[in-house]
Amino acid sequence: MxxxxxxxxxxxxxxxxVLVLSGCGASEPQGENADPDQVDAVETPELGACRVLTPEDVAAASNATATVPCGQEHTAETYAIGEMPDALDTAAYDAPEVSDYAYRTCATKFEAFLGADESLAMRTVVSWAWFRPSEEAWAEGARWYRCDVVGGGAESTSYLPLPESAKGLLLGRxxxxxxxxxxxxxxxxxxxxxxxxxxxxxxxxxxxxxxxxxxxxxxxxxxxxxxxxxxxxxxxxxxxxxxxxxxxxxxxxxxxxxxxxxxxxxxxxxx
Incomplete structure (x- = not known):
């Protein structure tokens, strides 16, 4: 208009x-190059791990794409991990409060990781995605979250390669x-x-x-x-x-x- x-x-x-959010519900397989050890992992993922993710991967609730050395070409980097609060121990896999917690947590940590304020973070081509455990791991009590910076946004059909680390990417000018x-x-x-x-x-x-x-x-x-x-x-x-x-x-x-x-x-x- x-x-x-x-x-x-x-x-x-x-x-x-503009922020990228993972969808609700399980998706199999969890990435085109899924690592079997990650598929139903109960343990918290590795901080700083790099992966080659696609928009299709980001649309899923869970992801087990194999990691790659961050010195190699990659489109995603895990910038935050952690355990959800005890209040979510009995929450359903796709409960809104689970997504709400992940949104607030990943959004805040995204800005700090890039060195950006909220306004600048909304005007960059990079965005973030979050992932939860698989449904099987969730049933076993896994309550971790994983926040990844990705080289694109909600409308991207493919992602840009990231630098070896995106930490401080938006500092200064x-x-x-x-x-x-x-x-x-x-x-x-x-x-x-x-x-x-x-x-x-x-x-x-x-x-x-x-x-x-x-x-x-x-x-x-x-x-x-x-x-x-x-x-x-x-x-x-x-x-x-x-x-x-x-x-x-x-x-x-x-x-x-x-x-x-x-x-x-x-x-x-x-x-």
């Missing part, structure tokens, strides 16, 4: 949160090869690419629409709040030109319930 607004143009599109841009006439439906590749839109700022403890304010409030902020924010980022175009991506109640509170502002620029 593109419509004029005085000397500006804006495009509003509703999209899910991040390289454009790790920042997200969109290559198309509109942000919605356009391929999301690193900003070193040809593009027409760049994600430049974000806005926090509500606080953690607040109830969802409704679709209209989220959109209007996002639109008004992005109009001013993108104009300032572009140094107040007479004419400019901007877009915004915002969320709905399902993403709010999962913990997302931020919308993203996009500037139309090939730079």
């Amino acid at each position: 593109l419509r004029s607004a005085g000397l500006r143009a804006l495009a509003g599109v509703a999209v899910p949160a 991040p390289d454009d090869s790790w920042m997200v841009c969109a290559d198309g006439e509109t942000v919605a439906g356009s391929p999301k690419v690193p900003c070193t590749q040809p593009h027409q839109w760049r994600a430049v700022t974000t806005i926090k629409v509500g606080e953690d403890e607040e109830e969802y304010p409704g679709d209209r409030v989220v959109e209007v709040t996002t639109r008004d902020f992005c109009s001013d924010s993108v104009g300032a980022w572009l140094n107040y030109p007479i004419d400019f175009e901007y877009a915004y991506t915002y969320f709905h109640e399902a993403e709010w319930d999962a913990g997302n509170r931020r919308s993203v502002c996009w500037a139309r620029t090939p730079d």
Whole structure:
């Protein structure tokens, strides 16, 4: 959607949160190159392990893809592991509270691992996935979680190779090869690419629409709040030109319930 607004143009599109989440329910096999020792493992996974994961792997609740040396090409790195709280000992395998705990934990640790604040973490081409034990291991009492940084996002059809370690990847002024841009006439439906590749839109700022403890304010409030902020924010980022175009991506109640509170502002620029 593109419509004029005085000397500006804006495009509003509703999209899910940019973070990548594992799906619910078991999936077999657990990766194209599954390690039999990991398939029903009760023990907590290895921190810092690297793997070659695909979007199909990330869509599964569990993953047992064999690890590779981090000096070799890989698309995923395990940046956080741990045991879920005792309160989840009796939780069902696909209980919402299990996903809620993993979301909060992995999202917070993702930012710390990359050296990014919440806004910057939402404007990078890398994202995160989380995995739980297999259903069989869960039945045996396994309650671990595994958070992996992956070289792509929710719309990726394949993942980019990561450096030997992604720790501190966004510290200082991040390289454009790790920042997200969109290559198309509109942000919605356009391929999301690193900003070193040809593009027409760049994600430049974000806005926090509500606080953690607040109830969802409704679709209209989220959109209007996002639109008004992005109009001013993108104009300032572009140094107040007479004419400019901007877009915004915002969320709905399902993403709010999962913990997302931020919308993203996009500037139309090939730079």
